[in-house]
Every structure is written in C-alpha cells, then in structure tokens.
Amino acid sequence: MTGAATGGAVLILGARSDIARACAQRFAQGGHPVMLAARDAATLAPDATDIGLRHGVTVTCHDFDALDPEGFAAFLDALPVLPEIAVCAVGLMGTQDQNQRDPAAAIRVLRSNFEGPAILLAELAERFEARGSGTLIGISSVAGERGRASNYVYGAAKAGFTAYLSGLRNRFARGPVRVITVLPGFVATRMTEGMDLPPRLTAQPEEVAEAIFQATRRGRDVVWVRPVWRLIMAIIRALPEGIFKKTRL
C-alpha cells in the first residue's frame, strides 16, 4: 500500500456509527492510522479493509463496551499505541416514551451517553497528559443544550457529557491536552433513520466528519456542524423558563 502515514493514530470509539465511520474515512484520507473500537469488533473487519484499501493506512479493530468502565484501562493498554487523537461517537437515544417510564432504559441511556464516554475520555486525558500531547473529541448533541419534554433523558445525558468536556478543556487550557466538543444538529444516520427531518437542518455524516477533521487542524473548541444550529440553540436557551416550559419543541 502507498500513502504514507502523515498523522498520529486516531482512535474511533463507537466505530460502527455512521458518523464514526465517516470520521475514520476522513482521518485515514488525511494519512492517519486508524483504530476502530466497538462492541463485537470482529464485525468491523469489512470497514477496516475498506479504509485500508482506499487510503493505504493501517487499520486495526478493538472490542470496546462503553458500559464496562472497569474494562477501560485494559482496553487502552491493549491498543497497539496510545492514540494521538480520540473521537468518541458512542451514543444511544432510545425512545423518550420508554426512557421516561422504564428506569432500566433511562439508566442505559444515561450511562451510554454520559458515564461511559466521560470516564473513558478522562482515562485517556490522564494518559495524554502523562505523554504531553493528545486531542479528545467528544460527540455530544444540541439536545443537551436545554431539556425538552420530547427528549430529556438523552438530552440530560448529553448535557452532562457537554459539561464534562467543557470542564476537561478548562482544566487543560494551558495544555497539553486539547478537547473538542462536537454539537451536531440532526444528522442522517442509523439513529435518525425513518424520522422526518428537515433537509436544511440535517447534515450528512461526511459533513460532520469534515467539520471534525478541520477542527483538529484549526484548533476549534466547539464545533457546530451547521452554523444555523448555533443560532437555533441560542434562541432556545434564551427563552425565559415561563415561556419555554409551555413550548413543544
């Protein structure tokens, strides 16, 4: 294979997600070796082959479960190298209806979007700090900007993750770890398949990946994939609670 490795290794967490797959392609295109991590990693083999063939970089697959924090250290120890960049795309939406009635479902959503991703990135942050370099990228969501009746369990978990990323960034403001928060609006992925999303507000996974890749190059802190979402959320956040509580968003 040609295509020299021109960048540090990238760890993709939740690598079966459409956004994650697009990120893996984009970083590989930029010459980065890629480590794909997901549950049931064996099923990632076709993706690994595809990325390797297209971009001539080394791709490896690793078993990873965000609901198993006790296993995080061993998971990181077993990677071929400590990555230079880690992208966390792990997420679980569930349905609000079930999340609000069934505690087990709610706990799963909270743990998958907040606890797991936050604790894993924290573990990576320690190792990056020890090494003296590294970039953490957390894919959170605009849903975390304000709790809405239609989606507040997922939203609350994402709010927690967003706050955690913000705290990490604040802690490492003088280096050596960089922290990027990604706040996609709607994205056309498996998660949103079958939903009737407005096309102008809906990004393709490749668009999210490009925004993330550029953010690593340009040193952004927060990435709003489509700028219109920044405006929308600014308005939603600014609504007085007395008005907001009566909305149906």
Add this chain to the structure above:
Amino acid sequence: MTQLSGWGRYPRIDCALSAPRDADALARALARGPAIARGMGRAYGDSALNAANTVSMGHFNRFLAFDPATGTLEVEAGVTLAEVIAAFLPRGWFPQVTPGTKFVSLGGAIAADVHGKNHHGAGSFGAALDWIDVMGADGTVTRASHDTHSDLFHWTLGSMGLTGVILRAGLRLQPVESGWIAQTTLPAPSLSAAIDAFEGNLDAPYSVAWIDCTARGPALGRSLVMLGRHAGVEDLPPAARRAPFDVPRRRARSLPVDLPAFALNPLTLRAFNAAYWWAGNRKAGAALVDWDRYFYPLDAVAGWNRLYGRRGFLQFQCVLPLPAAAAGLDALLRAIAARGAGSFLAVLKRFGAQDSRLSFPMEGYTLALDFPHNRESLTLMDRLDRITADHGGRFYLAKDARLDAATLHATDPRWSDFAQMRQKTGLAEAFASAQSQRLAL
C-alpha cells in the same frame, strides 16, 4: 414516500425508497414485492424508479480487495467510479471503461453496461469484469462470470436492473503512468469529415466528437473530433514528471437554481454552438488535459441538470450500424436542425463491434443529445425514433424516459427474448421499474 427522478428530472415519481445496510436487510426489501435497485440516479429517465419498491444501494459502498499484480479490484456495487479513481489513480490505476460522469455506481455501470470514449477498442464496461454477485428475489446470491452462471452474467449486463440486484463485482483496472491525457482536437467542417476523422483514427484509444447540431447546409454535422490517450511520464512537462498523478484541483461550481425555460432557445443554442465550434478551432491540435476535465467535463458543474428548468429534459441516444450510419446521421441531424432544436452538448462516437445479449453498443455510430422536456421535443423525438428504426439502429435505455414498447421491441428484438425469459423464470414478478413497465420488459 420520496419523490425521485433520473438525471433528466423527468419523470418524477413518488417512490417507497429504502436503503438497506446489509444483505439481510436487502433480502427483506426484495421480499416486499417487485423491486428495482438504484445507484447514483444518473440514468436519465425512469430506469431506477419503482413507486412501490425502490432500493438504494448507497450503503453497499465498501472496497473489498485489490490485487496489484493483476489490477483486479473487488468492490460493493454502491461504490462510485469517482471513489475508485480517488483511491487508485494515485497508485497508477484507472477504470478500463468510464462513462461521461464519474458519479455512477458500479452497479449502475454494470446494469447499463456503459460505454466510454474507448468503446471502439476496449468494449463496454462488461469487458473489464471478472465476475458479479447478484442477489435474486429469494435473497440467494449467485456469483456469475463468463464461465460460471454465464447466462445470469450475460443477461445482467445491460439489463437495467431487471435480473436482480448486483451486490459486488470484480473488475480489472488498467495501469496508467499519469493523470493526464494527451489530446488531439481535429475540427471537422462537415459530417462526412467527422466520420473520416473517426475512421482514420481507429487506433486512438479514446475518441469522441462534440457535434454542432444547430449547423445546417454544408456545415451540417460539423464537429470537433477529440482523440486521446493516457499520457506517459515522458509526455509531461518536466515540472509535472515528479508527481505525474497530481493534477490541478477543479473548483466545484454548482447551478443553484432552476433556469427559466426561456434561457434555452434556438438563438442561445445556435450562439453557444457557434462559439464552441470557433473556440475549438482555435484550440485545434495537441494538448495535455487532466483526466477530470477530459473524461468528465460536465461534472465540474454540480446540478447542471437544472439548466433545463423544472420540467426537466430528455436525452436521445441511438446507435446506427456502420453501413447505414452516414445516411442515418444525416437524416437525424437534418430533422434536428430543421426544428431549430438541439442542445448544448451533442455527442457523436464511433463504436466498435460488440457481441452481447442486451448491451446497447453495436459497431457503428452513436449520437446523443438532450432536449428540454416539452411537446415539440416529444414530437421531434418520435421522428428521430423512426429515422433510427429505418436505418437499423437501436436505443439506449439508460438515457430513455419516453420510448414506446412497440418501437423498442421492433428495433431491438433482444428485449423481446429478455421479456420472455423474465416471464418464464419469474423475474418479471420480482424486479420491475417504471421503465420496464412502460417498455413491456
């Protein structure tokens, strides 16, 4: 329901569209009743439309294997030629056959058995295929090639998705030394001069002509015949030799809005064509052109199909057998010029011999051009159909949106055999498109 159309934006049909992610999901989609696969939607008409069950192959987009010893690439059918080129041109490989846009899926290229500017030497897309995997209505996948399941292989090439869903293919790429094409432009002031230019240059790997379909009288059929071959490193200026695959990036432009219908009228068409002819004359001779501009000039303007406004446009493409080609082309061009119709881009191309079950090419000349979708165009195209039929020619289904079944079956009885085969084997109940229904396939 999703409103879909082909590249010509006519017809537009509300379709139940699904996008399965794996073979199991695809099999479930096929079990829902007569289905049609859809690639990149670059066929012009209704080939990839089925109101009840259109199946996008977009998620089947992985590269599977590559053998640098033979240049054989195994890919899933949703992979596009643009992706193949992006991955393999930097390593010195290029598709053996490519149509005039790189935004086609492999599945679409196989289903239409597309041709390129090198058809006279290289044949159609099928000539570069080692095998294809085809999923039948019951979800079973069959690997078909020249040797095994060769019936399925040969029926599938050019069958417009009506034998099953192509899942994967093994295709051979050709080695190239650079990303450049050594091009020679030959101005031909008349139709017979254009034909002479083709016949005198059959050894050029690539040849195609832009033809001024607005010219009349002695200038009828005046053309710019463009010959090409992949440039070797020694053809490049010294500065380019160090990185022979690096070509200048084209800035993507796009046509953001539909043009109003009056933007295209006989006057603007004549003016455009005349300007193009004179510009071509000035550029006559040899030049180096990068692969993207040489093979895919239209890809530079994303959404150029909106040029014709909301009503869309129709493409006409026929092929005439060699002995009747000169007379047939003359009659076609007269009919077009007499109407003051015609398009920005009319293309004339010499085909080589082709022996296949359904594929469009035959030894002779193919003419392709587009018309705005309106009543006059439809009338003119009926007339062009008759001229084609009178000269023993046939039609390209990848471009068609309006042919009638009787004309198709009369000009190309192979489709009648195909329809019979589909009845007998049950394929007729499993795979169908708006086009197959219109054309009684």
